[in-house]
Amino acid sequence: MNIRLSVFRKLRTHQIAMAGMMATSLLLIGIPSTQAAESAAPKLAVNQEAINLLPDSVKAQKVLRIAMPTNEPPTQYYEPGTERMTGINPDIARLIGQALGMEVEIKVATFDTLIPGLAAGKYDMAVASMTPTATRMKVLDFVDYLLVGEDIVVPKGNPQAISHTTLCGKRVAVLTGGYQLTVEVPQFNKKCVADGKDEIKVSTFQETRQAIGALTSGRQDAVWADAPILDLAVKQIPEIEVGDAFNFEPVGVGMSKDSGLLKATAAAVAHVIKSPEYMAVLDKYGVKSSAITDARVNFAQ
Known part of the structure; x- marks a missing residue:
């Protein structure tokens, strides 16, 4: 009984440590480690x-x-x-x-x-x-x-070879109310249907870090959002990479x-x-x- 309890405690400690590492990796995208964030914004003369x-x-x-x-x-x-x-x-x-x-x-x-x-x-x-x-x-x-610009972020190695031209039928995370959801997804889905392919399987999130959490846990195939946010995320989370960057406007x-x-x-x-x-x-x-x-x-x- 004591041996089983000891093994359970070791296993539980390992699980907690792994969960903590995953949480830390997600929190990293909330605090840029290389930016002088605390410095004041430059001062501009009035016009x-x-x-x-x-x-x-x-x-x-x-x-x-x-x-x-x-x-x-x-x-x-x-x-x-x-x-x-x-x-x-x-x-x-x-x-x-x-x-x-x-x-x-x-x-x-x-x-x-x-x-x-x-x-x-x-x-x-x-x-x-x-x-x-x-x-x-x-x-x-x-x-x-x-x-x-916009990025498509995928798991490291991009195992499904996902780009903005191959999103049909993929599980894609986007932000609620964002340009991708309100404008681009409907346009992309029209082309998917016209080409005889399945529409994009869209999931919406309020914050990009939530979407990335869904990607790293395997619940999504890609995250589609603004490039500055995702460019920083891939620098801080080794499990993901930019599969495609496009549409700079x-x-x-x-x-x-x-x-x-x-x-x-x-x-x-x-x-x-x-x-x-x-x-x-x-x-x-x-x-x-x-x-x-x-x-x-x-x-x-």
Whole structure:
């Protein structure tokens, strides 16, 4: 009896240790280990032209309520041990606020609630790697601020040889409310059906790390999401790799069409992307190749 108990305890200790290792590997994508995340965002001079274009109601509130998701490093996440949001999007949002002479209050929201929240006036704008689409532009205005591609992440070695051209019939994890789910999956499935193949078996997740957990546990064949997030994940989780990278297009600052903020935001973003502070932010997170030079307004992808 004592021998059996001893063996059980050893086995249980081993199981707990293995579970802890798996949890740690998943948590790694929540805390970039190589970034100086705690350092403050660069300071940008105000742009008086942009300030002059602000609606009086926004000037009076003195604070821009900027919405974005979290737990998606390096685009946005909490600095370790704090309640301060950092990452590409928070830092760029703060540069936009500085250009407009406004304080910035980051409002955390799930991606699928951003557009309803903007429409309801809960937020002034969203800086959330949101792709301007014709559908979204029915209710929002957009100003381009960053170039973002897409990755297909798969188990190490890519045993099924998965790419963006071979997704039919595969179990694919995407983010709730994201561009992949709302725009691309329906388009891909039409082609799958036209080619006589099974549609993509889609599962949705609120956060990329949840989707990666489903991949590493064998419940999904691939994860399909924004490249900066997945590029960091594959550096930190040895069991996965990028099977395909494609479709590099600008994402935009989004705001309600009746907010009156479009002209001021366009002027502010144009000021930001021409500044050395913009490049400093991108360099900080290792995404200098994501810089754009034209703050296009309402350019649908």
